[in-house]
Amino acid sequence: MLSVMDSGSLQGVDALPIQVEVNTGERGELRWVMVGLPDAAVKESQNRVFSALGNCGFTLPLSRTTINLAPGNVRKEGPMYDLPIALAIVAATQQASLAASSEFLIAGELSLSGALRPIPGAFNLALLAKKQGKRGVILPAACASSATFVDGIKVYGLRNLQECVELLRGESSLIPFKPHNLQKETPIVQDIGAIRGQRIAKRVVEIAVAGSHNLLLIGPPGCGKSMIAKCIPELMPPPTDEEWLEMLKIQSACGLEVDTVHRRRLFRSPHHNVSDAGLIGGGAIPKPGEISLAHHGVLFLDELPEFHRSVLEMLRQPLENGTVTIVRSNGKLTFPCRTLCVAAMNPCPCGYMGSRQRPCTCSQRQVQQYRSRLSGPLLDRFDLQLEMQPVDLSAFQSTNAEESSKTVRARIVEARKVQWEREHTCNAYLTAAQLEETCACSTKNLRWLQKACEQLQLSARAYHKVLRIARTIADLEKAEQIQQHHLMEAMQYRCLDRAWR
Ligand SMILES: [Zn+2]
Structure with a gap:
């Protein structure tokens, strides 16, 4: 019999949909075959799933079994497919009817006893579940809390394989995780x-x-x-x-x-x-x-x-x-x-x-x-x-x-607001053209800066850096134009230009 569970694979910071298919009762000698570009950790999951199923009171398939992780062209990494594989075996061998499984995205590592171990990417998987229109995600309890930041889906953080089977059979009183309680104010630790x-x-x-x-x-x-x-x-x-x-x-x-x-x-x-x-x-x-x-x-x-x-x-x-x-x-x-x-x-x-x-x-x-x-x-x-x-x-x-x-942060917030309104970016990220536009200062001040740079033998690059910093100093002061004292202060903070070259 064939059984399918929906899971996901992390590719960078995005989760891609993966289907875990298990087919039992095939002709041929008794063995397990795993296909679908699994890495070493995925291949080892056979052994973990074996023990977990046995220790949770389930029997193993008594015929040739194929496990396929689809699509076949995406590389799969890590032990996160243990749980969907185990559940698919339980369903394929008709030891339980897991009718609700199609409503969930499922991932988790199993220990030999059947307990669930945390996996990376809980939040990313929850994002994928939402995109796919799933009712929720089933994840190891130890890592599920970050999934609660995704609105509109139910997050079940479970402790072991048995809890998962009970939930998917619809006979469990397990309740989903509460939505996160993010506080508005964050206390300062390093003052x-x-x-x-x-x-x-x-x-x-x-x-x-x-x-x-x-x-x-x-x-x-x-x-x-x-x-x-x-x-x-x-x-x-x-x-x-x-x-x-x-x-x-x-x-x-x-x-x-x-x-x-x-x-x-x-x-x-x-x-x-x-x-x-x-x-x-x-x-x-x-x-x-x-x-x-x-x-x-x-x-x-x-x-x-x-x-x-x-x-x-x-x-x-x-x-x-x-x-x-x-x-x-x-x-x-x-x-x-x-x-x-x-x-x-x-x-x-x-x-x-x-x-x-x-x-x-x-x-x-x-x-x-x-x-x-x-x-x-x-x-x-x-x-x-x-x-x-x-x-x-x-x-x-x-x-x-x-x-x-x-107190310091209040001034910084104000200065950043000015920069955002002006160019929609921070002064450090201004392009050369934006720099010329926003760092306009009087001819007298420019000439002063040029002269100072010549005397200290500063490069053209350093000259632009000084202008950039002077712009930020002026923003902190809420000054529209860069003044000479802004330039003078900015030059002090370029010690390497002077001493090291
Ligand atoms: Zn020394």
């Missing part, structure tokens, strides 16, 4: 107000977030580079509905636990040993990498020169375009990665060059070697470059209250 001193660094962070400028922090160990970077996601305005759904799709596809109570922007901080695929995305069926997980959030690269050079070079294009494209022989996949990239590094191998605390013990050659790990074109992706100093001890004794993240 910038908790950081003492570092007035300039805080100012630069504010500018970076306001204009979405990538930021490079250079300073000795322990000066608070990571601490200040961790505050950045919560300085950004809360994600919009559209942004939130895009983020959910990526997080769910990567199997991350999704926060169902608060909308938070992610802070991703990959280790410097991360591979190309880990950072940019990849795999036989490409998965998003860290840069896409940081979509609408922050990608923090601590100890920037320690990353493999090839990995860093691969970052350049995605940071510029806001998307990653991964090409495979069977087509290409594109993932979004509009992220604010914040990098941190020591000024030299020992970490104390230019520090007031300790003398530097590096030779000039060592310093040069250390810095040459970063190519010019990569450093160019960082609009803002700041040399940080350790906090003065006097800052700890001061009784002045520091500004809270909430």
Whole structure:
């Protein structure tokens, strides 16, 4: 007898419909055949399904059985087909009538005892179920909560195979998951107000977030580079509905636990040993990498020169375009990665060059070697470059209250509003033509900037960066035109242009 269950396969961040067909009672020797481009993990599902069925009190088919995952031209990956295969066997061998199964999209990994294990992509599968007009999805309880963000379908998060059979026979009192309870207000965890001193660094962070400028922090160990970077996601305005759904799709596809109570922007901080695929995305069926997980959030690269050079070079294009494209022989996949990239590094191998605390013990050659790990074109992706100093001890004794993240964010929201109304994008993403239009300043100021650039021997690229940052500083001040003091401040935050070339 033939039985069919509807399931889905993750291709990047989208789920494609997959039909699991099981046919029993075929002629020929007793064995199982699995067809339909399964990978190793899918092939192993036979053994898991075998045990799970046996341990849940079902018998195995006593004749030749074919399992087909259709369509045959789509590669299938992972153990998510265990549950639909097991259910199709139960139905095909007429051990239970699972009449309701056509109303659901079903996926889940089975343990040998028949318990359900979480799978990635619960939210993506629920989106597919909605598109197909299904009544709901049946998923492992441990990962089903993110599916509740899809309106209009019922989400059943179940614990084991038996519960699934009972539900599909229509004799169960199981109730679907409650809709998510996303809160309107998200409390701030990493408050910038908790950081003492570092007035300039805080100012630069504010500018970076306001204009979405990538930021490079250079300073000795322990000066608070990571601490200040961790505050950045919560300085950004809360994600919009559209942004939130895009983020959910990526997080769910990567199997991350999704926060169902608060909308938070992610802070991703990959280790410097991360591979190309880990950072940019990849795999036989490409998965998003860290840069896409940081979509609408922050990608923090601590100890920037320690990353493999090839990995860093691969970052350049995605940071510029806001998307990653991964090409495979069977087509290409594109993932979004509009992220604010914040990098941190020591000024030299020992970490104390230019520090007031300790003398530097590096030779000039060592310093040069250390810095040459970063190519010019990569450093160019960082609009803002700041040399940080350790906090003065006097800052700890001061009784002045520091500004809270909430106060700073209010200014950032205003500045972003101005940019949105003007060009519908952040200043960091302005094209050359838009830049010329929006960064108009008086002839006197332009001449001043040109002269300053000549004196400091800055490149044409650096000149445009200064204009871009000055525009954001002016937006924070709600000034229509860029003034000279905006330009002067912007020039201070390009330390690499002066010292390193
Ligand atoms: Zn040193």
